[in-house]
Amino acid sequence: MAMYYNDDQTMLSDTAGTFMSEEGAIAKQLRHWRDRDCPDGFGHALWKQFAEMGFTGMLVSEEDGGLGMGHVEAGIVLEEIGRNLTPSPFLTSSVMAASALGQGSAEMRGRWLPGLISGDSVFAVAVDEGPKHRPQNIACRAEKSGNGFKLSGKKTFVIQGASADMMVVAARTSGADDDNDGLTLFAVPKDASGVDQDPVRLVDSSMASHVTFDGVELDGDAVIGEVDGGRDILNAMLNAGRVGAAAEGVGVARGAMDITVDYLKQRKQFGTIIGEFQALQHRAAHLYSEVEIARAAVLKAQQKLDEGSENIDLFVSVAKAKVAKTASLSVKEGVQMHGGIGMTDEYDIGLFMKRDRALQEFCGDLYYHAGRVAELSGY
Amino acid sequence: MSDLEQFRSELRSWLEANCPEEMRQPARSEDDVFWGGRNPTFQNDAQKAWFEACVEKGYTVPDWPTEYGGAGLNAAELKVFRQEMNRINARPPLSSFGIWMLGPALLHFGTHEQKERFLTEIARGEIRWCQGYSEPGSGSDLVSLQTFGEDKGDHWVVNGQKIWTSYADHADWIFCLVRTDKSDKYRGITFMLYDMESEGVSTKPIKLISGRSPFCETFFDDVKVPKSYGENIPAQVGEVNRGWDVAKYLLGHERAMISGQSGGERTGSLGAALARNDMIENDLMRAEIAMFDIDALAFAAMAEKFADEIKVGKCHPAQPNMMKYAGTELNKAKHELVMTAGGSAALEWESDASKDGKHARDWLRTKANSIEGGTSEVMLNVISKRILELPGG
Numbered sequence: 001m002a003m004y005y006n007d008d009q010t011m012l013s014d015t016a017g018t019f020m021s022e023e024g025a026i027a028k029q030l031r032h033w034r035d036r037d038c039p040d041g042f043g044h045a046l047w048k049q050f051a052e053m054g055f056t057g058m059l060v061s062e063e064d065g066g067l068g069m070g071h072v073e074a075g076i077v078l079e080e081i082g083r084n085l086t087p088s089p090f091l092t093s094s095v096m097a098a099s100a101l102g103q104g105s106a107e108m109r110g111r112w113l114p115g116l117i118s119g120d121s122v123f124a125v126a127v128d129e130g131p132k133h134r135p136q137n138i139a140c141r142a143e144k145s146g147n148g149f150k151l152s153g154k155k156t157f158v159i160q161g162a163s164a165d166m167m168v169v170a171a172r173t174s175g176a177d178d179d180n181d182g183l184t185l186f187a188v189p190k191d192a193s194g195v196d197q198d199p200v201r202l203v204d205s206s207m208a209s210h211v212t213f214d215g216v217e218l219d220g221d222a223v224i225g226e227v228d229g230g231r232d233i234l235n236a237m238l239n240a241g242r243v244g245a246a247a248e249g250v251g252v253a254r255g256a257m258d259i260t261v262d263y264l265k266q267r268k269q270f271g272t273i274i275g276e277f278q279a280l281q282h283r284a285a286h287l288y289s290e291v292e293i294a295r296a297a298v299l300k301a302q303q304k305l306d307e308g309s310e311n312i313d314l315f316v317s318v319a320k321a322k323v324a325k326t327a328s329l330s331v332k333e334g335v336q337m338h339g340g341i342g343m344t345d346e347y348d349i350g351l352f353m354k355r356d357r358a359l360q361e362f363c364g365d366l367y368y369h370a371g372r373v374a375e376l377s378g379y
Numbered sequence: 380m381s382d383l384e385q386f387r388s389e390l391r392s393w394l395e396a397n398c399p400e401e402m403r404q405p406a407r408s409e410d411d412v413f414w415g416g417r418n419p420t421f422q423n424d425a426q427k428a429w430f431e432a433c434v435e436k437g438y439t440v441p442d443w444p445t446e447y448g449g450a451g452l453n454a455a456e457l458k459v460f461r462q463e464m465n466r467i468n469a470r471p472p473l474s475s476f477g478i479w480m481l482g483p484a485l486l487h488f489g490t491h492e493q494k495e496r497f498l499t500e501i502a503r504g505e506i507r508w509c510q511g512y513s514e515p516g517s518g519s520d521l522v523s524l525q526t527f528g529e530d531k532g533d534h535w536v537v538n539g540q541k542i543w544t545s546y547a548d549h550a551d552w553i554f555c556l557v558r559t560d561k562s563d564k565y566r567g568i569t570f571m572l573y574d575m576e577s578e579g580v581s582t583k584p585i586k587l588i589s590g591r592s593p594f595c596e597t598f599f600d601d602v603k604v605p606k607s608y609g610e611n612i613p614a615q616v617g618e619v620n621r622g623w624d625v626a627k628y629l630l631g632h633e634r635a636m637i638s639g640q641s642g643g644e645r646t647g648s649l650g651a652a653l654a655r656n657d658m659i660e661n662d663l664m665r666a667e668i669a670m671f672d673i674d675a676l677a678f679a680a681m682a683e684k685f686a687d688e689i690k691v692g693k694c695h696p697a698q699p700n701m702m703k704y705a706g707t708e709l710n711k712a713k714h715e716l717v718m719t720a721g722g723s724a725a726l727e728w729e730s731d732a733s734k735d736g737k738h739a740r741d742w743l744r745t746k747a748n749s750i751e752g753g754t755s756e757v758m759l760n761v762i763s764k765r766i767l768e769l770p771g772g
């Protein structure tokens with residue numbers, strides 16, 4: 001597959017770019033909701049607009065009413081989300097939950113996917129159980145009970161958990177906490193009794209929940225895929241999330257770079273535009289190189305996912321880790337090259353730094369993925 | 380026992396008797412820092428008792444002369460003082476821009492009467508100062524500043540705007556760079572001292588990305604600054620139109636101070652602290668933290684060396700720039716690692732568990748370290764030109 005966008009993808013990139021920079025703009029969405037202490041951390045009206053644009057069901061198959069597109073296309077939307085810091089449930093609902101639900105029964109898909117496609121529903125994913133991403137260890141348990149299950153345990157960092165109509169929960173149905181097998185994914189509806197949400201606002205103004213399941217009764221058709229056979233679906237969902245977060249991270253890196261380069265062209269000190277200082281020019285040029293490379297790494301991983309290649313894990317971790325390094329560089333350089341004004345809430349550059357921080361942690365940080373790169377490369 | 384050991388042992392007993400238990404732990408938040416001022420607010424009795432005990436001994440400014448409120452410690456004694464304070468984790472009894480910035484400039488350039496008045500006030504925590512250097516158009520290029528003081532015989536009339544003035548809204552007085560001669564860039568600036576309650580002074584807080592607002596825009600609208608506050612107490616430090624020399628001298632102290640607060644005064648291992656809380660997730664993170672610890676422990680050695688050398692004039696006069704550069708970059712790196720080790724828990728911004736986002740807000744605050752007091756780029760420019768004597772500009 002050629003490593004550039006085809007005509008349709010180019011068109012999508014233009015449409016998504018225009019849409020996000022207008023409707024999803026920082027002033028209109030992120031600041032708007034933040035300054036109103038919005039308990040969701042995003043606007044439902046915008047989510048409906050996402051649906052009208054055809055974004056919400058991009059990854060849903062055509063037979064289920066979606067567009068049957070791939071991770072390259074979802075990544076195009078995510079990169080624009082990143083550039084504009086547009087808060088939305090796209091990554092968790094349309095990329096991660098949709099990826100898991102795609103593996104569910106016809107009944108399961110019929111129950112949840114129409115709401116996703118229409119923009120009426122929001123989904124969350126509940127995997128992590130501590131402050132770090134450690135999906136090899138899942139302690140949350142679902143015990144057999146009658147025809148169904150009883151779910152107990154705790155999840156952390158559940159993005160938009162309290163706003164979600166349904167949560168995809170990774171739980172253990174057999175074996176020890178660190179067993180590879182014995183996992184099952186469940187679609188847990190919002191109104192299930194025994195679910196306790198403790199929502200907190202994060203540094204990037206998004207909302208995440210600490211969720212406690214206290215003997216939550218689920219019937220058998222809440223199971224996504226096979227009982228005890230959830231590991232593969234979980235891995236696929238996490239890979240979709242990692243590549244998605246990487247695509248968004250490239251957008252964050254580019255957005256921060258763009259406003260910084262603009263600033264270098266405007267700010268005057270010592271009787272000249274600061275962009276004339278070679279010390280800054282070289283750093284901006286270095287940043288450009290890194291962002292281009294990170295973008296290529298992400299495109300590679302997206303294409304691998306779409307092709308369904310074997311051993312895509314390495315490319316996924318390379319993409320997530322490379323973006324972690326690049327976006328972090330971009331936001332740090334961004335604030336520093338703005339000088340004092342970069343420290344103010346009024347300027348947007350700090351918002352990029354905050355969003356990057358949250359994305360760094362999402363679905364595994366630099367060190368987690370660097371470890372996987374070593375392992376998957378055989379050392 | 381040598382005199383120095385005698386001093387150490389007396390100091391130890393004094394600290395034992397006078398430093399309350401509550402003051403023997405690092406400040407947990409900005410509320411734990413005592414800044415003094417006309418209307419001081421003590422957080423608790425322990426803070427007040429500790430401050431008052433130190434004022435009486437001159438320990439708010441231990442190396443200043445006793446006649447100006449200090450304890451008159453020599454370099455060796457000062458080192459012992461710092462060691463003993465650190466040993467019990469004693470908090471500084473008083474934090475102030477007067478101590479860190481204006482004081483050293485006054486000691487060097489002030490008249491005896493200026494010192495008697497202003498240094499004593501600073502040592503006793505009676506007046507809280509702010510720094511009026513930066514302007515919207517003059518940050519890194521500070522000398523281009525435009526705030527103008529018109530000579531009216533026995534007073535100046537000051538007009539203009541400063542920006543990023545830390546704590547201007549809480550300060551009693553300002554030390555301010557004011558242009559008094561438009562025809563000479565370097566020899567046309569006067570270093571003035573005046574009351575923030577003067578008519579025509581106003582401040583407007585600026586919100587930081589950490590969500591806090593410790594700095595302000597500061598406006599001067601026909602502010603009348605008397606030329607004298609009494610016999611031999613001129614309102615300016617140094618000569619009129621020669622304030623740039625004072626400004627630069629002060630910046631050297633400010634940079635050394637920022638460097639110290641950024642890392643030079645801490646010698647513990649970050650990795651050990653994180654490991655105690657079981658926060659080191661994997662071997663790669665461990666390696667990265669160890670790399671940091673190498674830099675940090677080496678820098679602590681450098682900081683001690685620098686502090687010893689600067690007292691006796693043995694280091695390059697531009698060395699504070701190197702210290703500021705290295706110390707602040709290190710502090711930023713440290714907080715990146717603390718955030719990473721903290722994981723999603725450290726992302727929390729508004730929760731009790733995170734003490735309202737302490738980790739995240741502190742992390743964001745450190746990003747200013749390499750901007751305030753002169754940016755890293757400016758430090759590197761100074762090192763290249765003044766220490767390495769590279770050509771250009």
Ligand SMILES: Cc1cc2nc3c(=O)[nH]c(=O)nc-3n(C[C@H](O)[C@H](O)[C@H](O)COP(=O)(O)OP(=O)(O)OC[C@H]3O[C@@H](n4cnc5c(N)ncnc54)[C@H](O)[C@@H]3O)c2cc1C
Pocket residue numbers: 267268269270274277279280336337338339340341343509510511512513514515517518519520542543544545546594747750751752753754755756757760
């Ligand atoms: C938290 C905080 C507290 C502060 N407190 C005070 C205070 O109390 N009083 C006060 O007066 N000021 C204060 N300042 C202001 C501070 O001193 C200035 O922000 C700083 O000097 C930089 O100026 P600037 O913001 O105008 O940035 P600019 O000078 O506009 O710099 C923008 C960018 O250009 C770079 N740059 C500029 N010139 C060059 C060059 N020649 N070569 C290479 N790069 C260059 C800078 O390094 C920076 O990255 C504070 C700042 C902060 C962030």
